Amino acid sequence: MADKPGIAVHKFASCDGCQLTFLDMGDDLLALSRMVDIVHFVEAGPVNPEAEVDIAFVEGSISTPDDLQRIQSIREHSRFLVTIGACATAGGLQALRNFVDAGEWVSAIYAKPEYIHSLSTSTPIAAHVKVDLELWGCPVDRRQVLAAIRDLLSGVIPAFEQDKVCMECKREQAVCVMVTRGLPCMGPVTRTGCGALCPRFERDCYACFGPSENANAESLARRFEGLGLMPEAVARRFHFITSGAPPFTETGARRREQSDE
Amino acid sequence: METGFLPRAGLQTLLDTLLDAGYRCIGPQLRDGAIVYDALAHAEQLPRGARDHQAPGSYRIETTDSSRHFTWANGPQALKPFLFAPRETLWRAERRDDHTIHFVETLNTSTPLAVIGARACDLAALRLQDQHFLEGLNADPFYRARRKNLFIVAVHCSHPADTCFCASTGDGPRAEQGFDIALGELDDGYLVQSGSDHGAAIVAKLNLSSATEAQLNQVGKEIEAAAKSQTRNLPSRNLREALFANLSHPRWEQVAERCLSCGNCTSVCPTCFCHSERDDAALGGENSEHVREWDSCFTQGHSYIHGVTLRDDTHKRYRQWLTHKLGSWHDQYGRSGCVGCGRCIAWCPVGIDITEEAGAICAGERHD
Numbered sequence: 001m002a003d004k005p006g007i008a009v010h011k012f013a014s015c016d017g018c019q020l021t022f023l024d025m026g027d028d029l030l031a032l033s034r035m036v037d038i039v040h041f042v043e044a045g046p047v048n049p050e051a052e053v054d055i056a057f058v059e060g061s062i063s064t065p066d067d068l069q070r071i072q073s074i075r076e077h078s079r080f081l082v083t084i085g086a087c088a089t090a091g092g093l094q095a096l097r098n099f100v101d102a103g104e105w106v107s108a109i110y111a112k113p114e115y116i117h118s119l120s121t122s123t124p125i126a127a128h129v130k131v132d133l134e135l136w137g138c139p140v141d142r143r144q145v146l147a148a149i150r151d152l153l154s155g156v157i158p159a160f161e162q163d164k165v166c167m168e169c170k171r172e173q174a175v176c177v178m179v180t181r182g183l184p185c186m187g188p189v190t191r192t193g194c195g196a197l198c199p200r201f202e203r204d205c206y207a208c209f210g211p212s213e214n215a216n217a218e219s220l221a222r223r224f225e226g227l228g229l230m231p232e233a234v235a236r237r238f239h240f241i242t243s244g245a246p247p248f249t250e251t252g253a254r255r256r257e258q259s260d261e
Numbered sequence: 262m263e264t265g266f267l268p269r270a271g272l273q274t275l276l277d278t279l280l281d282a283g284y285r286c287i288g289p290q291l292r293d294g295a296i297v298y299d300a301l302a303h304a305e306q307l308p309r310g311a312r313d314h315q316a317p318g319s320y321r322i323e324t325t326d327s328s329r330h331f332t333w334a335n336g337p338q339a340l341k342p343f344l345f346a347p348r349e350t351l352w353r354a355e356r357r358d359d360h361t362i363h364f365v366e367t368l369n370t371s372t373p374l375a376v377i378g379a380r381a382c383d384l385a386a387l388r389l390q391d392q393h394f395l396e397g398l399n400a401d402p403f404y405r406a407r408r409k410n411l412f413i414v415a416v417h418c419s420h421p422a423d424t425c426f427c428a429s430t431g432d433g434p435r436a437e438q439g440f441d442i443a444l445g446e447l448d449d450g451y452l453v454q455s456g457s458d459h460g461a462a463i464v465a466k467l468n469l470s471s472a473t474e475a476q477l478n479q480v481g482k483e484i485e486a487a488a489k490s491q492t493r494n495l496p497s498r499n500l501r502e503a504l505f506a507n508l509s510h511p512r513w514e515q516v517a518e519r520c521l522s523c524g525n526c527t528s529v530c531p532t533c534f535c536h537s538e539r540d541d542a543a544l545g546g547e548n549s550e551h552v553r554e555w556d557s558c559f560t561q562g563h564s565y566i567h568g569v570t571l572r573d574d575t576h577k578r579y580r581q582w583l584t585h586k587l588g589s590w591h592d593q594y595g596r597s598g599c600v601g602c603g604r605c606i607a608w609c610p611v612g613i614d615i616t617e618e619a620g621a622i623c624a625g626e627r628h629d
Contacts, residue, residue: 031544150544159539163524163560166610170528171347171555173297175337178610179320180294188523188610202293213561214575216521223318223611 005153006053008040010074012060012067013094013122017139018085019043019059025142032149049073055080055152057145061087061094061122068119068128075129080152083125084145086138090210091244094122098244099253124244133158138208138241141193161193162213165205169196177204184224184237189215189248210242217251232259265469266476268450269328272304275414275442278466279375284412287343288377289336295320296336298343301377308333315422315603317612331378331446334422337608339383339531340376344407345390348554351403351538355548367550368402375412379440381433382425382602384415386531388439392594393534412459415440419483421491424603426616429494432600434487445480452480493606493616495587495599496623503623504588508580510628512621517576519611524557526605526613527582532598537562558582587619 009019023044025032038044039051049070056078062071075081083089091098097105102120107113125131133152135144144161151158165187169176177199178185185204187196191212198205211217217238224234238252267275279286280302288301291308301307310327313320313334325332353365379387394404418427418434427433436443441460445452452472455461527533537556542549556563558581564571572578590598599615606614 028544035545146544147541150542150546154542154546163562164521166521166523166525167528167555167557167560170337170525173338173342173347175293175295175297176320176525176608176610179318179608182319185610188521188525214522214573216518216575219519219521219611 004035004037005055006039006051007036007149008049008051008053008056008074008078009038009043010040010049010056010058010060010070011042012058012071012088012125013063014060014085014087014092016043016059018088018137021084021139021142021145022057025146028142028146032146035153036149050077052077053079055082055149057082057084058088058125059084061091061124062119062128063094063122064118066117071125071128080132081125081129082133082135082148082152083131084135084140086136086208086210086241087122088125089134089136089245090242091122091124092138093241093243095244096239097122099239099256122244136191136209136242137193141195144193161191163192164188164212164215165190165192165194165196165199165209168192168194169199172196172200174200177202178223178227182227184227184229184234186220186237189217189220206240207237207248208241210245211248215247217247221251221255230259231255235259264472264477265453265464265467266450266472267444267453267467267469271450271467271469272307272330274467275463276301276304276377278463279412279414282373282463284373284375286375286377289331289333291322294322296322296333298336298338298376298378304330307377312420313422315424315607317424317606317614318609319612320607328448329446331416331444332420334418334420334425335380335382335602335604337529337604339529339602339604340379340387340411340413341390341531341533343374343376344387344404344411345394345534345536345555346403346407346553348552349403350550351553352551353548354540354551356546368406371406371410373410373412374407375414377414377416379413379415379436380418380427380602381415381436382418382427382600383531384413384436384439385427385430385432385600386602387413389532389594389596389598389600390534412463413440413442415443415456417443417445417480417484419446419480419487421487422603422607424493424606425491425601426493426495426603427601428488428491429497430597430599430601431497435484445484447476447479452476493603493614495597495601495616495619499591500597500619500623501588501591504584504619506627506629507622508584508629510622512618513576513580516579516613516618517574519613520559520575520579521610522559522575522578523610524559525608525610526615527557527559528555529604529608530586530598531602531604532586532600533557535563558585583615583618583622586615 183204186207187205191209235255415436
């Protein structure tokens with residue numbers, strides 16, 4: 001066993017959906033377990049957070065004072081650190097608190113707010129330690145996770161998908177929901193990787209894979225206004241699961257300011 | 262060649278004849294709010310009375326009470342996806358137990374395919390794709406296998422969309438070349454004309470009566486009206502010089518502010534042929550597939566060379582697209598790469614209009 005590469009899966013502030021992507025790999029999970037030692041993966045059983053590993057997969061965002069310490073330790077014990085999902089890579093849905101007074105929300109929601117020890121922000125892993133590879137999505141795509149493991153363990157630079165969802169949507173020969181139905185689809189500024197899943201089922205992309213390269217968020221925001229969305233509704237398109245990623249942060253904030261005026 | 266008349270009910274006979282001859286048939290159908298190609302066995306699957314309302318960034322279908330099947334201009338697809346596949350495996354590499362590597366051919370024998378409803382613009386685009394994929398130094402075997410087995414039933418265009426400008430590029434609306442059978446639609450049926458030996462063999466089985474003078478005139482009149490109704494146009498002259506004389510035109514920056522560099526225009530363009538290739542390896546490295554898929558000059562990877570991205574912003578990418586499509590295409594293929602189908606206008610999420618951009622850049626003072 002000792003000569004097999006070691007893998008760890010860590011959890012921070014998140015819903016566990018990306019970890020489930022591992023458990024949902026089917027036959028590939030069996031192949032993976034033959035290739036590597038899964039030394040830490042609480043949701044699947046093994047617990048050994050301090051073990052030295054070749055690849056540490058990190059789900060979730062940095063959201064508590066304890067997280068700040070724990071991520072440093074994980075980095076020290078890992079050869080490669082790979083973030084999985086929108087929370088670890090952009091702060092996740094919970095990063096919406098970055099735009100407001102988080103303390104006010106805590107006291108409005110919890111009966112005993114003194115028990116809640118949260119930071120006022122939710123931030124991506126890369127804001128705290130060096131990240132070797134970021135896998136986007138809510139949840140991550142199984143194909144991308146497997147490719148990352150394969151590439152990192154083979155000593156090659158992992159393939160990096162950053163084109164727009166539209167490219168994949170057209171390869172799949174799906175019909176554009178924005179052009180035919182006027183839906184505010186985020187596909188033209190969103191990173192591919194999902195196989196254009198939502199548009200293929202006739203709904204508009206909501207940007208769970210975060211911004212693509214060269215994303216023209218401002219132009220798309222103007223187009224959404226042209227489709228009849230009020231500034232607040234446009235802001236919500238950009239401030240959703242990947243609100244912490246530029247340029248979505250800025251474009252959403254500008255529309256929210258307009259809405260508040 | 263004589264033109265025959267096929268009553269509307271005979272359309273099913275045409276389909277049956279093609280299916281009997283061993284063709285898989287695909288034809289236009291209404292799906293997800295657009296006209297798309299899908300497997301076709303029954304004439305009733307064809308749209309009936311469908312009109313497409315196309316505008317920059319917008320495509321809507323209205324159903325009228327016309328009994329005709331081809332009262333629309335086009336959908337997002339042309340013939341491109343059926344010949345130049347959006348994604349396919351070019352070869353497979355396998356590692357054997359003795360640690361040798363074997364390359365496995367993935368080129369399958371292609372089954373004969375009949376496409377019903379191609380337009381003149383699609384045929385002009387096909388001619389260009391043939392030039393690119395078949396007539397260069399290295400003909401593409403995947404394209405060739407499918408092309409060899411393609412049977413085309415074209416339909417003259419009588420209902421162009423507002424985004425169409427094939428009359429100005431000289432590519433439509435009448436289907437004049439590259440088809441096996443061409444149909445002209447009338448209220449009660451179709452004028453049928455064969456354009457190849459394969460086409461003539463199918464037509465011979467239809468037992469058609471001869472078209473009357475009045476029927477020929479009616480179809481001719483509708484095609485003529487279709488050309489006249491087009492309001493967009495590209496300057497008919499070769500724009501090569503004008504484009505390359507204006508590489509610093511301020512318009513490039515203006516269009517880049519709107520352009521999403523999403524690649525929708527190049528994906529729906531029936532002549533764009535750019536692709537990328539990559540290897541998809543199995544988890545354990547026991548095999549890998551070499552995959553080719555549609556790429557676009559609007560992606561970062563398209564101009565990435567040895568650590569440098571040559572076209573790192575939208576201004577350069579849009580300029581690359583337009584100067585190639587309407588400019589240097591002349592050097593490569595002896596004509597412009599635009600056939601006037603207007604797809605890039607309708608399917609651009611922000612409605613950028615190639616005729617407007619080309620007009621603005623090529624008119625007036627030079628900005629070189």
